Amino acid sequence: MKTIYLDNNATTPVAPEVVEVMLPYFTELYGNASSMHTFGGQVHGIIELARAQVAELIGAEPEEIVFTGCGTESDNTALMSAVESNPAKRRIVTTRVEHSAILNFCKHLAAKGYHTTYLPVDTLGRFNMDALLEAIDDQTAIVSVMYANNETGVIFPIAEIGKILRARGILFHVDAVQAAGKIPINLKKLPVDMISLSGHKLHAPKGIGVLYVRKGTRFCPYLIGGHQEKGRRAGTENVASIVGLGKACELARKELAKGTTALAAMRDRLEAALLESCPDAVVNGDRENRLPNTTSVSFEYVEGEAILLRLNEFGICASSGSACTSGSLQPSHVLRAMGIPYTAIHGSVRFSLSSYTTRGEIDRVIEVLPPIIRELRSYSPFGRDKFEQYLCRLDAARAD
Amino acid sequence: MWEYTDKVKEFFLKPKNVGEVENPDAVGEVGSIVCGDALKLSIKVDKETNRIVDAKFQTFGCASAIASSSALTELVKGKTLEEASKITNQDIAAYLGGLPDEKMHCSVMGMEALEDAILKYKGEKKVLRPEENIICKCFDVSEEKIRKTAVENHLKTVEEITHYTKAGGGCGMCIPEIEQILKDVWSVREIKERPVEKKKLTNIQKMALIQDVLEREIRPRLQADGGDIDLVDIEGSRVIVGLRGMCVDCPSCDMTIKGIEERLRDVTGQNITVVRE
Numbered sequence: 001m002k003t004i005y006l007d008n009n010a011t012t013p014v015a016p017e018v019v020e021v022m023l024p025y026f027t028e029l030y031g032n033a034s035s036m037h038t039f040g041g042q043v044h045g046i047i048e049l050a051r052a053q054v055a056e057l058i059g060a061e062p063e064e065i066v067f068t069g070c071g072t073e074s075d076n077t078a079l080m081s082a083v084e085s086n087p088a089k090r091r092i093v094t095t096r097v098e099h100s101a102i103l104n105f106c107k108h109l110a111a112k113g114y115h116t117t118y119l120p121v122d123t124l125g126r127f128n129m130d131a132l133l134e135a136i137d138d139q140t141a142i143v144s145v146m147y148a149n150n151e152t153g154v155i156f157p158i159a160e161i162g163k164i165l166r167a168r169g170i171l172f173h174v175d176a177v178q179a180a181g182k183i184p185i186n187l188k189k190l191p192v193d194m195i196s197l198s199g200h201k202l203h204a205p206k207g208i209g210v211l212y213v214r215k216g217t218r219f220c221p222y223l224i225g226g227h228q229e230k231g232r233r234a235g236t237e238n239v240a241s242i243v244g245l246g247k248a249c250e251l252a253r254k255e256l257a258k259g260t261t262a263l264a265a266m267r268d269r270l271e272a273a274l275l276e277s278c279p280d281a282v283v284n285g286d287r288e289n290r291l292p293n294t295t296s297v298s299f300e301y302v303e304g305e306a307i308l309l310r311l312n313e314f315g316i317c318a319s320s321g322s323a324c325t326s327g328s329l330q331p332s333h334v335l336r337a338m339g340i341p342y343t344a345i346h347g348s349v350r351f352s353l354s355s356y357t358t359r360g361e362i363d364r365v366i367e368v369l370p371p372i373i374r375e376l377r378s379y380s381p382f383g384r385d386k387f388e389q390y391l392c393r394l395d396a397a398r399a400d
Numbered sequence: 401m402w403e404y405t406d407k408v409k410e411f412f413l414k415p416k417n418v419g420e421v422e423n424p425d426a427v428g429e430v431g432s433i434v435c436g437d438a439l440k441l442s443i444k445v446d447k448e449t450n451r452i453v454d455a456k457f458q459t460f461g462c463a464s465a466i467a468s469s470s471a472l473t474e475l476v477k478g479k480t481l482e483e484a485s486k487i488t489n490q491d492i493a494a495y496l497g498g499l500p501d502e503k504m505h506c507s508v509m510g511m512e513a514l515e516d517a518i519l520k521y522k523g524e525k526k527v528l529r530p531e532e533n534i535i536c537k538c539f540d541v542s543e544e545k546i547r548k549t550a551v552e553n554h555l556k557t558v559e560e561i562t563h564y565t566k567a568g569g570g571c572g573m574c575i576p577e578i579e580q581i582l583k584d585v586w587s588v589r590e591i592k593e594r595p596v597e598k599k600k601l602t603n604i605q606k607m608a609l610i611q612d613v614l615e616r617e618i619r620p621r622l623q624a625d626g627g628d629i630d631l632v633d634i635e636g637s638r639v640i641v642g643l644r645g646m647c648v649d650c651p652s653c654d655m656t657i658k659g660i661e662e663r664l665r666d667v668t669g670q671n672i673t674v675v676r677e
Contacts, residue, residue: 096626096646110623118626118645303436305402305462309412323436324462329539329562329569331436337626337646342434379418379466381440381458382433 001315004361008201009150009178009294009352010319015203015251018244022205025240033237034228043239050246054210057249058176058195059186066211066232067242071177071198072101074211075144077222077233078173078194079105082142083114085218086171089141091115093132095156096337097125098146101196102175103333115139124286125154125338132161142171147179147195151321151334151350152285153294155183162191171217177201181252182291183260193217199241203354204248208241255355264292267353270362271295277370280383284340284348293353296321296335298344301383302376307349310372316365321348343382404463405497411467416474417456428517430509435539435566437461437506439469441513443476445521450480457513464496464503471495472510485518487511488552489564504564508549535577537655538570543581550585558582571652572621573659606668607634613667614641618660622647629660632677637670642677 005013031040033047051062068074079092079102092109094102096118106116117135120128127145136143143165148155158174165172173194176185181202187195194217199208213219213232225234274297275281284296299307304320311318321332323346330336331345340348351365377383404412420427424442431438437460444454455476457469471492476484489507493499499507533543549555549564558578562569568578601609614631622629627647632640641660647653653676661674 107620107623111620116623116628118623118628120626120645301433301460303461303465306412306466309463313413322462324465329436329566333626342436346433346436379415379458380460381429381438382460 004314004316004364006351006353006357006361006365007317007319008354008357009153009350011200011206012203012354013356014200014205014244015248017251018204018247021247022240022244025243029239033239034226043237047237047239047242050242053246054197054249057185057253058180058197058212059188059190060212061215063230064187064212064215066213066229067237067245068209068211068233069207069235069238070209071099071175071196071201072209073222074196074198074209075099075101075173075175076105077211078196079109079142079144080222081194081218081220082171082173083109084220086141089139091117091137091139091141093117093119093135093140093143095119095121095127095145097121097149097151097334098144099150099175099177102144102146114141119145121154121337123339125149125152125284125334126286126289127156127161129157129160129164132164136165136168136170140170142173144173144175147174147176147185148183148291148294149285149334150178151294151332152296152338153178153291153352154285155179155289155291158192159190166191178291178294181249181256182293184256187212187214199245199248202248202252204245205241208238208245210245260292263353263355263357266357266359266362267293267295267351270351270353270365271297273366274369277366278373281373282344284335284338284344294350295352296348296350298335298340299347299349299373300343301380302347302373304346304348306376307347307369307372310376311365311369314364314368316368319350319352321350322346402464402500402503404467404500407495407497408464408467408499411470411496412463415457415466415470417470417477418458419456420458421454421456426517426521428513428515428520430512430516431461433460437465437509439465439509439513441469441472441510441517443517443521445481450482452476452479452481452484461506461509462503464499465506465509467496468492468499468506468510469513472514476514481518481521484514487514489549490553501560501563504553505566508564535581536565536567536570536574537652537659539566541565541567546578546581547585550582556582556586571625571656573656601668601670606670609667610634610639610664610672613663614660617663622656625650627656637672639664639672639674640677641674 031043033044051065054065055062092106092114094106110116119131145156147158162172171193174192176195177198180197193214195212197210200206221232223234228234280300282298284298304322305324308320321335323329323331335345421442421444425445426443428441440458442456443452446453455473457473459466459469475487489511492507492510535543546567555561558568558575561567561578568575619629626645628644630642632642643653657674664672
């Protein structure tokens with residue numbers, strides 16, 4: 001059975017071109033970039049090339065790019081650096097819908113006595129500017145806001161937030177793990193101090209991330225040891241992955257230049273077909289302003305894990321915000337923050353497409369998902385159809 | 401991805417006995433759509449032999465909830481009510497070749513629906529006894545259920561209790577109470593609890609204690625759910641707090657206040673009242 005992979009916000013396949021450029025660094029080019037000999041030294045040049053490729057994707061200068069181990073490390077480093085380099089400031093402001101790499105690190109800092117403020121979002125998952133203005137003060141060490149949400153794809157007004165924070169002199173970090181490669185980012189025009197990226201979300205391998213640190217930003221390293229990354233992140237460079245990430249960023253830049261309307265159109269077609277064929281289904285989040293590849297649809301009266309495992313039988317990969325898939329008993333913190341009713345959160349399914357997604361794959365989902373929903377609803381003790389069946393039976397009884 | 405047995409997969413993909421028995425003799429219901437799973441079990445009983453001749457289920461829930469419900473109907477069919485009433489959640493799990501720990505609550509749900517159905521058949525309505533003490537307010541789990549499940553399944557940790565009953569899996573405010581219940585269940589109860597005499601606190605000590613409890617215990621839990629709390633003032637035994645973030649419009653904020661009040665009474669040994677600013 002062919003896999004239909006529609007879970008690209010979880011991770012992406014490594015592009016074949018990326019694999020190809022990486023391979024020599026596992027075999028003949030195994031040198032250490034820090035070595036004095038030419039054999040190791042040649043690796044240094046290739047890392048710098050990759051740095052330039054990453055910088056170009058987001059409109060940064062190469063020296064502003066720090067390679068890390070993953071998006072989580074980048075997020076943790078940004079927050080830690082902010083509080084360490086501003087020891088007098090004790091407040092951290094973020095949102096309720098961040099990734100756990102930010103939320104749990106804030107919890108960790110709160111336990112150390114920092115004040116943390118979690119900004120609310122509205123029912124469409126949109127940023128609340130008034131809440132931000134109310135939350136920030138002279139005590140604020142950093143504001144960390146995601147560029148786009150992993151579950152709903154909703155994009156936050158980063159430029160607008162950055163303008164406010166810049167005027168107040170407050171450090172601004174953006175978790176752009178979901179946005180990079182999916183929408184254009186130009187840091188030349190964006191008033192942001194730090195940005196986190198993750199390789200495996202844009203067709204590079206897992207285990208490589210980036211922290212962009214704007215020139216002139218006070219910075220404290222998180223990993224301490226060797227002089228790598230100009231002392232900003234110790235540890236021997238993950239050369240193969242860095243090279244791969246560089247290539248992936250180059251591919252993403254070319255893909256973005258072609259525009260994302262085709263991808264968005266495919267997503268919209270999937271969404272429209274599901275809403276049409278499944279009654280009591282709704283899209284979660286602001287449809288006007290979100291990533292072109294993401295849709296979160298809630299099907300009332302059924303539970304997300306059951307939907308996913310039925311889709312799995314057809315080789316279709318998606319994810320859900322239901323409690324049963326979260327590993328805890330609480331459903332998605334993002335959908336809860338939006339005030340989506342629990343009934344709808346339990347039945348939420350997220351599809352995230354990529355440039356590799358084909359028309360045929362979308363057709364297949366449109367074909368198999370509605371019958372799955374109908375069948376699972378027929379097992380459910382809840383639902384409108386139950387009520388309608390009951391009315392039908394009443395009618396039939398009356399006709400007799 | 402959960403490690404489900406082939407039997408679970410089979411009963412999830414092709415469940416047996418879905419629907420409602422026509423003119424059922426009893427219907428057992430547990431769970432709710434808010435909690436994430438619910439089961440409605442309908443049974444037909446032969447009046448002469450007291451045997452369950454038919455059983456069907458309707459389930460809202462994950463794969464293991466559907467499989468457990470279906471397994472339950474297969475287990476009870478053909479059994480007398482007496483025999484059926486002896487079915488435990490472990491029997492349901494065993495029938496399916498086992499369930500992941502985190503999913504054991506699905507088997508417990510099956511057992512409870514069956515108990516409910518049998519009680520209703522006998523005409524004994526399960527009434528919430530006034531002394532029934534709800535420990536987990538998020539998932540509506542009573543002390544009795546926690547004790548029973550702990551004993552029957554040899555559960556020793558809060559995590560296990562959460563896997564089997566969901567208790568403690570929500571806001572987490574009841575975790576200390578569950579710990580206490582487990583201690584009580586598994587410790588030899590020879591030492592009678594003696595009320596510890598608390599020294600009278602000075603005002604300064606009391607304020608510091610209250611502040612400390614709010615900061616270290618209460619606040620992290622609220623923040624975990626996107627909420628927050630500020631200590632506004634302390635006037636004698638009146639503690640004035642401000643709820644922030646998600647807590648502001650949370651439907652269970654009264655419960656939260658009550659919980660904080662109980663905790664503060666406990667630590668200070670004084671009749672504290674907590675009010676919102």
